[in-house]
Amino acid sequence: MADQELETKIKTEEYFVNMGPQHPAAHGVLRLLLTIDGEIIKNVEPDLGYIHRSIEKMCERDSYQQIVHLTDRMDYLSSNINNEAVCLAVEKALEIEVSDRVKVIRTIISELTRIASHCLWWGVMGMDLGALTTYFYAFRDREYINDIFEETCGARLTMNYNAPGGLMFDIHPNFVKRTKDFIKHFKTKIPEYDRLVTGNVIFQKRTKGVGVLTKEDAISYGVTGPVARGSGLSSDVRKLHPYSAYDRVDFKEALLTAGDTFARYEVRIMELWESISIIEQLIDNIPEGEIKATTKAVIKLPKGEYYQRVEAARGELGVYINSTGTKNPYRVKFRSPGFSNLSVLNHITKGSKIADLVATMASFDFVIPDIDR
Amino acid sequence: MNFLIMNIPLNITSTIHDWIYSIMPETAASITIMVLIAVIYLALFAIIGLYLVLLERKVAAWFQLRLGPNRVGPWGIFQTIADALKLVSKELTSNDRIDKFLYNLAPYFVIVSTLIGISVFPFSKQFQAFDINIGLFFLFAVSSIGVIGILVGGWASNNKFALIGAMRSGLQTISYELSVGLSLLTMVLLTGTLQLSEIIEVQRTGGWLILQGHIPAIIAFMIFMIAGTAETNRAPFDLVEAESELGAGFHTEYSGMKFAYFFLAEFINMFIIASIAVVVFFGGWLSPFGITDGITWFPEVLWFLIKVVMIIILMMWFRWTFPRLRVDQLLTLEWKYLLPINLANLMFMAVIIWMNWTI
Amino acid sequence: MKNEDLQNIINGLGENLEFSTEESEFLNVLVPKEQLHTICSQLKSNKDLKFDYAFCITGMDWGKELGVIYHLNSTEFKHEIVVKVKTEDRENPTLDSVHDIWQTAEFHELEIYDFFGIKFNNHPKLRRLFLTPDWEGFPLRKDYVDEANMIIK
Known part of the structure; x- marks a missing residue:
């Protein structure tokens, strides 16, 4: 009662703050229009488009082989998974069955990409919460993966390793050995991550009970990926709609029910372990086989609509292709995980502090080109 | 005024103190000494500040698997001085x-x-x-x-x-x-x-x-x-x-x-x-x-x-x-x-x- | 649930619904635009359907018509359908907003408004999300021309 009385007597005034497009916590060029009362957030209104390249429009004029290369630039941290999504969609439309070797290699590389992406997220999450050292620890480990990629396909980030029908070329002879070395190294490093951050009292205080997303809201807002799984919504495409070699490996879907920032954090750490386990199951017996199924030089998809989803590092990436039977798609839509996840931000950060907004955003792991496309 | 100045205990080094008092009148001497001390402390301030910045950067580097500043002078000891010079020469925008x-x-x-x-x-x-x-x-x-x-x-x-x-x-x-x-x-x-x-x-x-x-x-x-x-x-x-x-x-x-x-x-x-x-x-x-x-x-x-x-x-x-x-x-x-x-x-x-x- | 069973249930929800499974892996339901909101809310509330998860909402320009494609999923039964809605009015296309049914639609509808110019009734705040407020035209429409920025092969 006394508090209420006080609140009515003291007149406060709301004000606007432009968070971004140049802001350290925006992870790029996200602009949030905040309505704040003191430190308390009243409304968050995202304003996008600072890195919009209209990839969907560009796809309408490009051939299917070219589209693959555009997807790299969406969620650049899971570039290989994006490539894979388009390739799978095209293969589904053409009814091409790729060889087991391709499937296994795609799975391994995708999981390595996921580890690299989660490593970067872990570093940035710590940094957003004020622990700067995490960034360098994470980059140390991520470097191993980038080196493996560089050796195999020449690129470290935007890899373009997949092509409709298979892979661009075979893996490097060192690939298996280096991947095993990395797994061995990384297994000792995740406990180090836990020691540095997970157990820290301040970190737990900052994340537990912050930005709580209930399961109902997660469903209604179409949230996917670790964000959904932190709220207890089973949404792992690798389990629900297995693609590539995921149906032949044994792994658990990381699922927690708390729905707060800490749960999302834990889910990602659990996913690191799962990814390691998937790679370990596959790396020792990569089957022999064709690296690329023969496709025509000009790919024409049969008339129809195709929807292919994959589990990118941030959630479900859907590729919707509407083809009229020509060499260019009629319409391509990328259902990016970040865009749907961003829509829930206002709902769960209303009434919390600025610092909570930053922590919540960090746990959502936004990549702005993925949202803008 | 004079009274105030005289009452501040200045006991840094008595030799310089005595020497200055021997060559000038009392008031001038105490003002000189005060200026000297101020200069010494300002220098101290700058040195402590700059080298703590360097120490911070080095310590941070040790914590973060990095080397830290190591280009300007041996072990980068002139790095922060170079930074300070840069900051001094920068335009003050507002x-x-x-x-x-x-x-x-x-x-x-x-x-x-x-x-x-x-x-x-x-x-x-x-x-x-x-x-x-x-x-x-x-x-x-x-x-x-x-x-x-x-x-x-x-x-x-x-x-x-x-x-x-x-x-x-x-x-x-x-x-x-x-x-x-x-x-x-x-x-x-x-x-x-x-x-x-x-x-x-x-x-x-x-x-x-x-x-x-x-x-x-x-x-x-x-x-x-x-x-x-x-x-x-x-x-x-x-x-x-x-x-x-x-x-x-x-x-x-x-x-x-x-x-x-x-x-x-x-x-x-x-x-x-x-x-x-x-x-x-x-x-x-x-x-x-x-x-x-x-x-x-x-x-x-x-x-x-x-x-x-x-x-x-x-x-x-x-x-x-x-x-x-x-x-x-x-x-x-x-x-x-x-x-x-x-x-x-x-x-x-x-x-x-x-x-x-x-x- | 099989597509035929879904079709039977959904057929009872409204009039003049067109179903097709050709050229798609999902059951496609073409809904007349007047019934969009009522059918969508029933799709979600019907105890045998429970399409509570709109995982992809796509704006579409079919050349003659503009429209929206909703990919729907039921987190409980795991069945999926595609709902399509079209409008032939290219000058002032207007559809009902479904943001009160699936909250994710609020954001996707902003994107569709931005690129296709489809206005949504009852949308809380329809604004340009990606493009600047003074942008002319709707870039993802097939008849959009921008000689400076578009390279057409």
Whole structure:
């Protein structure tokens, strides 16, 4: 009662703050229009488009082989998974069955990409919460993966390793050995991550009970990926709609029910372990086989609509292709995980502090080109 | 005027003192000496500031699997000097529609308060500019002036991020000043004096205060370190400039040398907090177990600096490992935990002294 | 649930619904635009359907018509359908907003408004999300021309 009385007597005034497009916590060029009362957030209104390249429009004029290369630039941290999504969609439309070797290699590389992406997220999450050292620890480990990629396909980030029908070329002879070395190294490093951050009292205080997303809201807002799984919504495409070699490996879907920032954090750490386990199951017996199924030089998809989803590092990436039977798609839509996840931000950060907004955003792991496309 | 000048005890080096008095009239001599001391302290200020920045960068690098600055001079020892030159030569830009007078005044508030702060420390038995009998009390009083500079700077910048940062700084300093004060008051019970040189003299016979006061002294030291870190606005209490939330906080709109003033002041503040800790808990310039007491030529200031650097490294360790607190958690920590513990500790210390349980 | 069963249930929800499974892996339901909101809310509330998860909402320009494609999923039964809605009015296309049924639609509808110019009734705040407020035209429409920025092969 006394508090209420006080609140009515003291007149406060709301004000606007432009968070971004140049802001350290925006992870790029996200602009949030905040309505704040003191430190308390009243409304968050995202304003996008600072890195919009209209990839969907560009796809309408490009051939299917070219589209693959555009997807790299969406969620650049899971570039290989994006490539894979388009390739799978095209293969589904053409009814091409790729060889087991391709499937296994795609799975391994995708999981390595996921580890690299989660490593970067872990570093940035710590940094957003004020622990700067995490960034360098994470980059140390991520470097191993980038080196493996560089050796195999020449690129470290935007890899373009997949092509409709298979892979661009075979893996490097060192690939298996280096991947095993990395797994061995990384297994000792995740406990180090836990020691540095997970157990820290301040970190737990900052994340537990912050930005709580209930399961109902997660469903209604179409949230996917670790964000959904932190709220207890089973949404792992690798389990629900297995693609590539995921149906032949044994792994658990990381699922927690708390729905707060800490749960999302834990889910990602659990996913690191799962990814390691998937790679370990596959790396020792990569089957022999064709690296690329023969496709025509000009790919024409049969008339129809195709929807292919994959589990990118941030959630479900859907590729919707509407083809009229020509060499260019009629319409391509990328259902990016970040865009749907961003829509829930206002709902769960209303009434919390600025610092909570930053922590919540960090746990959502936004990549702005993925949202803008 | 003359009366005032003559009463300031100046005991840095008596030879120079006598020499200057021998060649000029008394008033001129004391003014000359004051200017000399001011110059020495300004130089000290710059050197401490710049090399603490370098130390921070090196320590950060060691924590973060990096090398740190290593290009300018051997081990990069001239790096921060080069940085300072860069900052001096930079254009001072400012925002539109700022409060010009306050905007320009703010850095001086911060820098002057820290400068006054370092003037009272006994770096060694002879090396002390200003030995007043309310030394510790004077330090609290002066060190909290700095926050006015931050508040003014944040307010005058015409930037909402700066304003939020400044407001956070206000509530942070008001809260944590209490803990700093009370934890030192606990130790004052033990020493019975506020004069810094006297506090050190007490420790010459009875051992360092952290040993003399054992349990309550250790609690007081821990609280002092937490509150002291908060006082200097360093991580995990760096909400004032919380870069992931506020960009750069209160100094968002400052550039060039004005920014450098804020930046250096932060490091000098850290030096001040570490120095208070060393004087009050670790015997100031006294050597551990008196190992260099017999050696007359040994510079006692070295012991002081070694201890200070160790405490500073401890504070840097905090910074590079802990995440940042949220603003309400910051206040909860102070008002719900530190303050009650501190008050209980004060009573505990009083009981210990009353029962004569000190070592 | 099989597509035929879904079709039977959904057929009872409204009039003039067109179903097709050709050229798609999902059951496609073409809904007349007047019935969009009522059918969508029933799709979600019907105890045998429970399409509570709109995982992809796509704006579409079919050349003659503009429209929206909703990919729907039921988190409980795991069945999926595609709902399509079309409007032939290219000058002032207007559809009902479904943001009160699936909250994710609020954001996707902003995107569709931005690129296709479809206005949504009852949308809380329809604004340009990606493009600047003074942008002319709707870039993802097939008849959009921008000689400076578009390279057409």
